[in-house]
Amino acid sequence: INPIWLLLHMSVFSQSFSPCGRFLAAGNNYGEIALFSLSAALSPDATALSQKPVLTFTAHDGPVFSLLSNDSQLFSAGNGEISCWSWSELVKKNAKPLWTKRPNYKSSLEIPEINAMIINPRDNSLVVGGGDNNIHILDLEHGVFKSVLQGHSDYIHCVSVREREAEILSGGEDGAVRMWDSRTGQSVHCVEIYKYESCARPQYGKWISCLTTDSDWMLCGGGPSLSLWHLRSLSPTSVFPLAGCQRQAAFYQDMILAVGEGPFVSHCLLGGEVKAQIPCTPQSLNTLQINANSTEHRVLTVGGSSDHIDVFTNLSYKTFSLSF
Amino acid sequence: MLANVSSQIAQQLLDFFKQYLKGCLIPAFAPIPDEVIRKRLLIDGDGAGDDRRINVLLKSVTKWCNSTGTPEEGFTQYQRMMGTLAQCEFSMGKTLMVYDMNLREMENYEKIYTNIEQSITSAHEKIAECKKEIQRAKRIRKNRQEYDALAKVIQQHPDRHETLKQLEALDKELQLLSRTKENVDAKLELRKKQFHVLLSTIQELQQTLENDEKSDNDDINQESPAENGE
Numbered sequence: 001i002n003p004i005w006l007l008l009h010m011s012v013f014s015q016s017f018s019p020c021g022r023f024l025a026a027g028n029n030y031g032e033i034a035l036f037s038l039s040a041a042l043s044p045d046a047t048a049l050s051q052k053p054v055l056t057f058t059a060h061d062g063p064v065f066s067l068l069s070n071d072s073q074l075f076s077a078g079n080g081e082i083s084c085w086s087w088s089e090l091v092k093k094n095a096k097p098l099w100t101k102r103p104n105y106k107s108s109l110e111i112p113e114i115n116a117m118i119i120n121p122r123d124n125s126l127v128v129g130g131g132d133n134n135i136h137i138l139d140l141e142h143g144v145f146k147s148v149l150q151g152h153s154d155y156i157h158c159v160s161v162r163e164r165e166a167e168i169l170s171g172g173e174d175g176a177v178r179m180w181d182s183r184t185g186q187s188v189h190c191v192e193i194y195k196y197e198s199c200a201r202p203q204y205g206k207w208i209s210c211l212t213t214d215s216d217w218m219l220c221g222g223g224p225s226l227s228l229w230h231l232r233s234l235s236p237t238s239v240f241p242l243a244g245c246q247r248q249a250a251f252y253q254d255m256i257l258a259v260g261e262g263p264f265v266s267h268c269l270l271g272g273e274v275k276a277q278i279p280c281t282p283q284s285l286n287t288l289q290i291n292a293n294s295t296e297h298r299v300l301t302v303g304g305s306s307d308h309i310d311v312f313t314n315l316s317y318k319t320f321s322l323s324f
Numbered sequence: 325m326l327a328n329v330s331s332q333i334a335q336q337l338l339d340f341f342k343q344y345l346k347g348c349l350i351p352a353f354a355p356i357p358d359e360v361i362r363k364r365l366l367i368d369g370d371g372a373g374d375d376r377r378i379n380v381l382l383k384s385v386t387k388w389c390n391s392t393g394t395p396e397e398g399f400t401q402y403q404r405m406m407g408t409l410a411q412c413e414f415s416m417g418k419t420l421m422v423y424d425m426n427l428r429e430m431e432n433y434e435k436i437y438t439n440i441e442q443s444i445t446s447a448h449e450k451i452a453e454c455k456k457e458i459q460r461a462k463r464i465r466k467n468r469q470e471y472d473a474l475a476k477v478i479q480q481h482p483d484r485h486e487t488l489k490q491l492e493a494l495d496k497e498l499q500l501l502s503r504t505k506e507n508v509d510a511k512l513e514l515r516k517k518q519f520h521v522l523l524s525t526i527q528e529l530q531q532t533l534e535n536d537e538k539s540d541n542d543d544i545n546q547e548s549p550a551e552n553g554e
Contacts, residue, residue, distance in 0.1 A: 216470070230473070230474055233474075236477075237473035237474060237476060253462045253463075254462040254463065254465040254469065270469035270470055270473055271472055272473075
C-alpha cells in the first residue's frame, strides 16, 4: 500500500504524555503508537526531523482508541485488549509490552472495542469502558479484573473519575451519564442529558461522547450540546453554543477547551460564552491533551483526522505540527 | 667632547621619546602585547606625526651640536628646536587628557552596566510576581464564573419566602376546609339520627296500628262465631 495513502487516511485517536513530560505517545487508527520527543521538538535548534516520531510500533490489531499514563507505565487499549508498556523501555526504543489483558466479555463471538480508560487513583485501579455496555475495573496491583459495573444499555464512549467523592462517571451511546460509587459498584445517579431541553439537539442524536469532571462540575457533550453541569444539584448551568459534536473537553485554569467536529480548538468561559476558536490542521479533532507533567514543556496537543498533531505552546495560536 | 655630550643628550632624548611614544600608542584600557607594539611601530615607523617630529628633532640636535656657523644661525636653529619640543610636549599633553577621558568614560559605562543589570533582575522579579498574580486572578475568575453559573440556576427556582407564604396560606385553607368538613359531618350525623328516630317512630306506629287492626278483627271474628254459635 502506498505509504502516502496510509498517511492521508490516518486518524489520531488518543494521546498521552510521559510522566517526565518530555515525550508524547499518540495512537492512530492503524493500531500504531508513535513516540515523539517533545524536548527535541521544542528546543531552539529543532529541525523538521525532530517533528517526526522517535519510535513507531504496532501495538494492536485495531485502532488505539485510548492511551493513558501513570507514573511509570503507558496503557493502551485497542481491539478489546489492554496492553501495558513501560515508559523507560519505550524511551530506550524497546517496544515490548509488559502485559496484555482482556476483560471478561460475556460473548466470545464478537470482541467489543475499548473506547475509554481512566485510572482511579484511590484504589489504584484502571477503569475500562467499552463496547459491551459494561465498565470493567482492573486492579493494577494484583492484575485481575475485580468488578463489572452494569447499567448502560449501549456502548460506553467515555469515562471519568470524580476524585473527591470516589465516583466513576461514564457516558455512552444511550445518552445517559451514570455515576457509580467506586466502592460498592452501584449506580448512584443516572442523568439522561438529551431529556433536558436546554442541552438537547435531536438532530445530532442522544449519544454522549465526551465527559470530564473536576469533582464539583462536569462537562459533557456529544449529540446534545456541550454543557456544564453542577454535580451536587445535577442541573445544567451553562450550555455552550458550539456547532458540531464535541469529542473531548478539558478544564484548564479558568477556561474550558473543547475539540470536536471542525478544524479548531474552542476556548469557552464557564459562563457559557465561546471566547475564541483557534484553527488547526486536522479537519476534525478527536483528542486534546495538556502536558501537566512538565513545567518547561507545558503545551497543548490536539490530534484528529489527519496524520498531523498540532502543538500549541501558547494557547492562542498553533506553534507547529508533529507528523507520523 | 662637545660631540660626545651632544650624542649622549641625543640618546637620552631618544629614549625618553620612545618611551613616550610607547605610552601614547597603548590604548588607555588594555595591555597590548609587545608583538602589536612592534608591528605598530614598524607600520608607523617613520611616518607622519610625532614620531617624525622626534626623529627630526634628534637630527637637528646633533646637527646643531656639531654645527659650525654664525651664532645667529645657531640661535635660530635652537629656537626652531625649542619650538618643535614645545609641539611635542603639547601633543603629549593632549594624549594624556584623552587617556584620562577614556578612563572616566570607562567608569561611566561600568556604572551604566551595573544599573542595567539591576533593572534586568528587578524586571525578572516583577515578571514572576505578575505571573503569580495572573494565576490568582484566573482562579478568582473561575470561581466567580462558577458562582454566576450556579446563581443562574438558583434564580430559576422560586423565592423561598414566596414559597413559605404560599405554604402557610395553603395550610390555613386546609384547616378551614377540614373544620367545615367536620361541621358538615356532624350535621349529617345529627340528621341521620333524627331521621332514624322519625322512621323508627313511624314504624312503631305502623306496627301498633296493624296490631290494633288485627286485634279489632279478631274481636269481631270472635264475636260473630259466638253469635253464630248461640
